[in-house]
Structures are given as C-alpha cells and as structure tokens.
Amino acid sequence: MSQAIKKNSEQYLYQQVIAMILEMKASGTLRPGDKLPSLRKLSKQLSLSIPTVKLAYTELERQNVIVARPKSGYFMRSTHNPLLLPKKGKLGQSPTKVNKQSLIEQVYEALHRSGNITLGIANPSTAHPCDKALARHMRQVLSKAGARAISYGPTTGFAPLKRQLALRYFNYGLQLNPEEVLVTNGAQEALSIALQCVAKAGDVIAVESPAFFGILELIESLGMMALEIPLCPEEGIGINDLTTAIKKHPIKACLFSSSISNPIGSFMSDESRKEMVSFLESKHIPLIEDDVYGDLYFTENRGTPAQCYAKKGLVLTCSSFSKTAAPGYRVGWLVAGKFDEKARLLKRALSCSTSLINQWTLAEYIAGSEYDRHMQKLREILKCNKGRMLASIHKHFPKNTRISNPMGGGVLWVELPKNIDSEQLFYQAVENNISIAPGSIFSASKKFKNFIRLSFGMPWTKEIDDALEVLGAMVNQEKLS
Numbered sequence: 001m002s003q004a005i006k007k008n009s010e011q012y013l014y015q016q017v018i019a020m021i022l023e024m025k026a027s028g029t030l031r032p033g034d035k036l037p038s039l040r041k042l043s044k045q046l047s048l049s050i051p052t053v054k055l056a057y058t059e060l061e062r063q064n065v066i067v068a069r070p071k072s073g074y075f076m077r078s079t080h081n082p083l084l085l086p087k088k089g090k091l092g093q094s095p096t097k098v099n100k101q102s103l104i105e106q107v108y109e110a111l112h113r114s115g116n117i118t119l120g121i122a123n124p125s126t127a128h129p130c131d132k133a134l135a136r137h138m139r140q141v142l143s144k145a146g147a148r149a150i151s152y153g154p155t156t157g158f159a160p161l162k163r164q165l166a167l168r169y170f171n172y173g174l175q176l177n178p179e180e181v182l183v184t185n186g187a188q189e190a191l192s193i194a195l196q197c198v199a200k201a202g203d204v205i206a207v208e209s210p211a212f213f214g215i216l217e218l219i220e221s222l223g224m225m226a227l228e229i230p231l232c233p234e235e236g237i238g239i240n241d242l243t244t245a246i247k248k249h250p251i252k253a254c255l256f257s258s259s260i261s262n263p264i265g266s267f268m269s270d271e272s273r274k275e276m277v278s279f280l281e282s283k284h285i286p287l288i289e290d291d292v293y294g295d296l297y298f299t300e301n302r303g304t305p306a307q308c309y310a311k312k313g314l315v316l317t318c319s320s321f322s323k324t325a326a327p328g329y330r331v332g333w334l335v336a337g338k339f340d341e342k343a344r345l346l347k348r349a350l351s352c353s354t355s356l357i358n359q360w361t362l363a364e365y366i367a368g369s370e371y372d373r374h375m376q377k378l379r380e381i382l383k384c385n386k387g388r389m390l391a392s393i394h395k396h397f398p399k400n401t402r403i404s405n406p407m408g409g410g411v412l413w414v415e416l417p418k419n420i421d422s423e424q425l426f427y428q429a430v431e432n433n434i435s436i437a438p439g440s441i442f443s444a445s446k447k448f449k450n451f452i453r454l455s456f457g458m459p460w461t462k463e464i465d466d467a468l469e470v471l472g473a474m475v476n477q478e479k480l481s
C-alpha cells in the first residue's frame with residue numbers, strides 16, 4: 001500500500017484517494033487537462049481494489065474535478081473555476097395562464113433551418129444514433145409480417161412491445177400487467193392524455209420551474225393553469241415548497257419529471273420521490289410523472305420511477321423512446337394507474353393507434369441485449385459531451401455565468417448575466433446559424449429572461465466549439481453595451 005493511503009485510518013479508502021487527488025490538484029502537481037492513471041494502474045500502485053478507485057473517480061467526476069472520456073480515460077477538468085449553479089427561483093405567487101406559442105414556433109423553425117448548429121433542441125439519441133440497427137430490425141419485420149406490419153395496430157398498443165415494457169418495469173420491482181401499458185404517439189400524447197384524465201379547463205396544474213416548454217404548451221392548449229414550483233438545481237422539487245403550494249392553491253394535479261428534469265438536469269433521489277408520492281397520495285392529488293430522461297442517467301444507478309411507489313393508483317407514468325432511440329418513430333407509453341379506463345378511451349378518440357411497424361421494430365430491438373448496450377454507450381458519450389460543453393462555456397462566456405450540472409439527459413441550463421435578454425440573443429444567434437432555446441419559453445410567468453438552454457446531445461464537432469465561442473462573444477459584447 002502507498003504511503004498516502006492508510007489502511008487503519010478512520011477515513012474510507014476511496015475518500016483517501018479523493019483527498020490525495022485534491023491535494024495534488026491544490027499543490028499544482030495535477031493541472032487541468034492532465035491524464036490520470038487508469039483504474040487498473042492506480043489500484044495496483046496504491047494496492048487497492050479497482051472498485052475502490054472507481055468509487056473515488058466517480059465521486060470526483062460528480063464534484064466536477066475530473067472528467068471521463070470514452071476510450072481515453074480520466075482527465076483533470078480543464079478549468080479552475082468552481083461550477084456556479086443557477087440560483088433556485090421563488091415559488092409562483094399565483095397560477096398563471098400560459099401563452100408561449102409564438103416564440104416556441106420560432107424556436108422550432110430555427111431547428112429545422114438547414115445549416116444551423118442545433119444547440120436548441122433536446123435530441124440526445126443523435127449523439128449515438130441507432131438507425132442502422134433499427135433499419136435492420138424493420139426490414140426483418142417487413143419480410144416476416146408483410147402488409148400486416150403497415151396496417152392499423154391495436155388501439156392500446158402492440159402486445160409484444162407492451163410485454164417488453166412491463167418486463168423492464170419489473171427491474172424496479174414493479175409488477176405490471178402488459179395490459180396496463182398504453183402505447184402512445186410519443187410522451188407528448190401520453191402527457192396530454194394523462195392531463196385530460198385528471199383535470200379539466202381552468203384547473204391548476206403544479207409544474208416544475210423551469211419546465212419543458214412542450215408541457216406548458218399542452219397546459220395552454222387544454223385551458224388549464226400552471227403553478228410553478230421552483231426546482232433546486234441539484235435535487236429537483238423540494239417537499240417543503242410543494243407543501244406550501246398545496247396549502248395556498250387548489251392544485252388539481254402535479255406534473256413533474258421522475259428523476260432527471262429538462263432543462264435543469266436535477267436528479268431527485270429515490271427517497272425524496274417516495275416521500276413525494278406518499279405525500280401527494282395522502283392529499284389525493286394525482287402525480288403525472290414525465291420519465292423521458294430516466295434512462296439517460298450519469299449517476300451510478302437509474303432513478304426508480306414514481307409509479308413503483310404508488311399505493312393508490314394516483315401516479316400516471318409517461319415516457320417514450322424519443323430521447324433514447326428514435327424521436328421520429330413517435331412511440332411512447334402511459335401507465336395510467338386508476339385512470340386506465342379513461343386513458344384508453346382518450347387514446348382511441350385522439351389518435352386511434354400508434355404506428356404498428358415502429359412499435360414492432362422497437363419491440364424486436366429492445367428484446368435482445370442490443371438496446372441495453374446502445375444505452376450504455378449513449379450515456380457514456382453524453383456524459384463526455386457534457387464535460388466538453390461545460391469546459392467550452394467556462395472558456396468563452398463571462399465569468400459570472402452559472403451553469404447547471406446535469407445528472408443526466410442532454411442539455412445544460414445556463415444563467416447569463418442579468419442584463420442579457422435571451423430572446424434577443426436567440427434572434428442574434430439564428431442570424432449566425434446557431435439555434436438556442438431562450439429561457440423564457442421554460443416558464444409560464446416570464447421568468448428566466450437571462451437564461452438559455454443548450455443541447456450537448458449530438459456528435460461532438462469543432463463546429464460546436466466554434467458556435468459556443470461565437471455565442472460567448474455575443475454575450476460578452478451584450479454585457480458590456
């Protein structure tokens with residue numbers, strides 16, 4: 001064992017490894033960009049087990065001291081600046097009517113303009129596309145099923161896909177009958193059906209602040225009201241804020257991310273989620289959980305879906321393959337708990353069924369180990385891209401820029417200096433062929449004017465670094481003017 005590591009110390013061995021690396025950083029021995037010894041090498045040098053060194057490296061990654069790069073190893077982060085997280089907002093004073101459509105339309109338009117660097121869209125599966133595998137499975141399905149594969153599918157979904165999904169929930173200890181899974185056109189349709197199951201026009205829905213703008217648009221289109229509950233950038237919704245909000249306002253339902261939120265990337269612990277479900281069920285308030293990012297975790301384990309903690313059937317789980325495999329397939333699902341019957345009726349009335357060939361292809365794809373391997377790789381690449389984008393923003397943006405430290409997903413939430421109007425920045429960026437998502441579309445009540453959301457969910461190229469440099473220059477110029 002090395003001199004630096006003391007077996008009889010009160011400190012755990014992995015903590016001693018962390019302390020050693022932090023000391024070497026403080027003394028300047030380890031500098032930004034330096035490569036660290038591999039897990040195997042350091043474990044040998046220190047006479048420790050590989051899992052002990054891995055634990056230390058994982059914690060140092062979480063603390064943003066080091067960064068893992070696939071196939072290259074571990075490196076010291078390329079910045080000395082401590083990461084400034086965006087500040088937590090205040091609880092909404094009153095429920096708000098949503099009116100966001102025109103700006104959102106322009107954000108979508110900018111995404112589809114050819115030649116644009118699309119930092120404004122959360123499309124993380126493009127970082128590691130699985131189109132070839134899906135094409136292969138689709139060809140097999142077509143040759144096996146012929147015209148049946150392109151006919152109408154059952155209204156509640158393709159049975160083998162529903163079985164595969166139910167099987168996956170069994171990994172978290174949830175015993176689900178495949179019939180309880182309703183296949184939808186993406187998570188967006190699942191969310192729409194879920195909202196219509198539990199509320200009507202004029203009702204108040206508690207949402208995260210900041211919230212995914214598609215949810216705000218849905219609430220707007222259904223004539224419901226949004227009450228914004230501030231997210232803690234690291235741990236998500238706080239039970240105290242939720243309790244206060246429920247005391248003050250007639251909240252009909254909550255619509256929150258399960259574990260990883262968009263755009264802030266907070267990660268709610270299983271313990272907190274369990275407590276929240278039990279609290280909401282005790283108040284008879286349904287929880288719609290949006291779990292589209294659940295599988296894109298950078299933490300040791302995936303967060304457990306809230307559905308697993310439901311005792312009274314009041315949790316409605318919405319998810320899809322849009323962030324993990326194929327957004328264009330439009331295949332999502334809803335587990336509606338006690339609202340199951342109403343959900344089926346709504347699905348039939350709204351869209352009859354979901355593309356059968358796409359469901360069939362996905363059912364075949366996820367049945368083997370191919371999809372799980374794809375997900376492992378996708379998570380690795382996204383985690384690495386996150387480090388690259390953080391480093392680039394640190395380099396090019398003003399020093400007082402605050403950036404989220406997402407625990408999963410594919411986006412960063414960036415708080416710019418107060419005087420920056422991110423809508424203006426959006427228009428300026430578009431002129432330079434860069435699309436970004438301005439902060440105000442993530443709030444029902446004009447919050448986040450000086451925030452932007454940037455996506456790192458794409459194959460990393462020099463053009464992305466260049467685009468971040470251009471954006472940083474715009475912000476710096478604006479800050480001074």
Ligand SMILES: Cc1ncc(COP(=O)(O)O)c(C=O)c1O
Nearest residue numbers: 186187188212262292320322332
């Ligand atoms: C948080 C969140 N929920 C739901 C959706 C909608 O997902 P889908 O494309 O499956 O409809 C998105 C898509 O961006 C999202 O980011």
